[in-house]
Amino acid sequence: MNGILIIRQPKTKDEFESMYDLRWNLLRRPWNQPKGSEKDEKEANSIHFIALLDDRIVGTVRFHKIKENIGQIRYLAVDNNYQGKGIGRNLMETIYITAKNQLFQYLILNARETAVPFFKKLGYKVIEEGPLLFGQIKHKKMLLKLSRTDLKLQKIINNLRISAKFPNENPNAID
Numbered sequence: 001m002n003g004i005l006i007i008r009q010p011k012t013k014d015e016f017e018s019m020y021d022l023r024w025n026l027l028r029r030p031w032n033q034p035k036g037s038e039k040d041e042k043e044a045n046s047i048h049f050i051a052l053l054d055d056r057i058v059g060t061v062r063f064h065k066i067k068e069n070i071g072q073i074r075y076l077a078v079d080n081n082y083q084g085k086g087i088g089r090n091l092m093e094t095i096y097i098t099a100k101n102q103l104f105q106y107l108i109l110n111a112r113e114t115a116v117p118f119f120k121k122l123g124y125k126v127i128e129e130g131p132l133l134f135g136q137i138k139h140k141k142m143l144l145k146l147s148r149t150d151l152k153l154q155k156i157i158n159n160l161r162i163s164a165k166f167p168n169e170n171p172n173a174i175d
């Protein structure tokens, strides 16, 4: 892949609009769904990520908490011209790191049947049938349990961060 891939949260109104456009073009438009159908009531309470290649938004994904310890992934989409280059994997790895930092234990998602092999490669397992979207797109509910070792290490790191905050910490100290 030419160019540098950057995964980060969208910042500007334009970036949010481009992100929603990408979602709509990939996940809603081919099924004749109107503009606006690419959003739901959780947008403001979710963490969004975009994949940028040479300043162009080529992928996106969203993460939100559904229960204590459980996060849900939705709206993963990579521009048709950029699929198969590791962008989807990078977006999903960013979600994993985000979930781990916040000590989530499980990640769940509803995978389109066409995307099930992709999620299996990342360690997700099918747990049950998922919804039928627009009366035609079959889904499987998939789950990933975060690694116990990763979570143990993260807890240690979080505790170190807390104990490193001394009340008389001098911000100008050099060493």
Ligand SMILES: CC(C)(COP(=O)(O)OP(=O)(O)OC[C@H]1O[C@@H](n2cnc3c(N)ncnc32)[C@H](O)[C@@H]1OP(=O)(O)O)[C@@H](O)C(=O)NCCC(=O)NCCS
Pocket: 026, 027, 075, 076, 077, 078, 079, 082, 083, 084, 085, 086, 087, 088, 089, 090, 110, 111, 112, 114, 115, 116, 117, 118, 121
């Ligand atoms: C599914 C999707 C997000 C994958 O993103 P991507 O950037 O193309 O995937 P990557 O290049 O990161 O693929 C990672 C690995 O999964 C494999 N893979 C990707 N899509 C696959 C598929 N549909 N079937 C089987 N394997 C797949 C890749 O070959 C790659 O394998 P490797 O690591 O052995 O080389 C992308 O194809 C897409 O946006 N599809 C349309 C929208 C969609 O279906 N979104 C998911 C909604 S649930």
